Amino acid sequence: QSALTQPASVSGSPGQSITISCTGTSSDVGGYNYVSWYQHHPGKAPKLMIYDVNNRPSGVSNRFSGSKSGNTASLTISGLQAEDEADYYCGSYTTSNTMVFGVGTKVSVL
Amino acid sequence: QVQLVESGGGVVQPGTSLRLSCAASGFTFSTYAMQWVRQAPGKGLEWVAVVWNDGTNKYYADSVKGRFTISRDNSKNTLSLQMNSLRAEDTAVYYCARDGYSYGRGTDYWGQGTLVTVSS
Numbered sequence: 001q002s003a004l005t006q007p008a009s010v011s012g013s014p015g016q017s018i019t020i021s022c023t024g025t026s027s028d029v030g031g032y033n034y035v036s037w038y039q040h041h042p043g044k045a046p047k048l049m050i051y052d053v054n055n056r057p058s059g060v061s062n063r064f065s066g067s068k069s070g071n072t073a074s075l076t077i078s079g080l081q082a083e084d085e086a087d088y089y090c091g092s093y094t095t096s097n098t099m100v101f102g103v104g105t106k107v108s109v110l
Numbered sequence: 111q112v113q114l115v116e117s118g119g120g121v122v123q124p125g126t127s128l129r130l131s132c133a134a135s136g137f138t139f140s141t142y143a144m145q146w147v148r149q150a151p152g153k154g155l156e157w158v159a160v161v162w163n164d165g166t167n168k169y170y171a172d173s174v175k176g177r178f179t180i181s182r183d184n185s186k187n188t189l190s191l192q193m194n195s196l197r198a199e200d201t202a203v204y205y206c207a208r209d210g211y212s213y214g215r216g217t218d219y220w221g222q223g224t225l226v227t228v229s230s
Contacts, residue, residue, distance in 0.1 A: 046207075
């Protein structure tokens, strides 16, 4: 159950697009279309942004989109806004019937 | 609206036990798998355990297997986590969370968390 690999930090200017990668193995990310993404502001409850690789829950801005290729999933934030500054985590179902999260990526808006 | 409220956190000594509870409201509790996720100070999210909607299946992270037990009472809309043989590395904020789309696809509601500190 090793954590999924994410870049420690990603930054961008307002209005730009950024992409966060999430790399796992064929036993998790690559094995199922069950990748999710979470936004976490410190001290608050995490918020689901993407489920099933590329689906947005009701109420989540369409500036957030997800994709997957092989063992790597990605979250793209377009039209970056100050309120997007937060920690982002990917999550995946695994062949062991468990879940695994990524190590987290700090997004900074310059 | 969906609400998940954790309780039971506190400061305990290594080797002792603690029981966390999560009171759920605003949805049909018995139709959703429920999870515990934790975050140690300065660290990322770590999945802990899941229990299916009817309580028949339970799965655990290797780091807690054999020490923690997840359970639920659908008649009381309550999720629990019994934590035994606690270690310093179990110190974390523990979140109760709902699997919104069936297990593994996405955790759509989270509580505010309860802090567990294991220290002598």
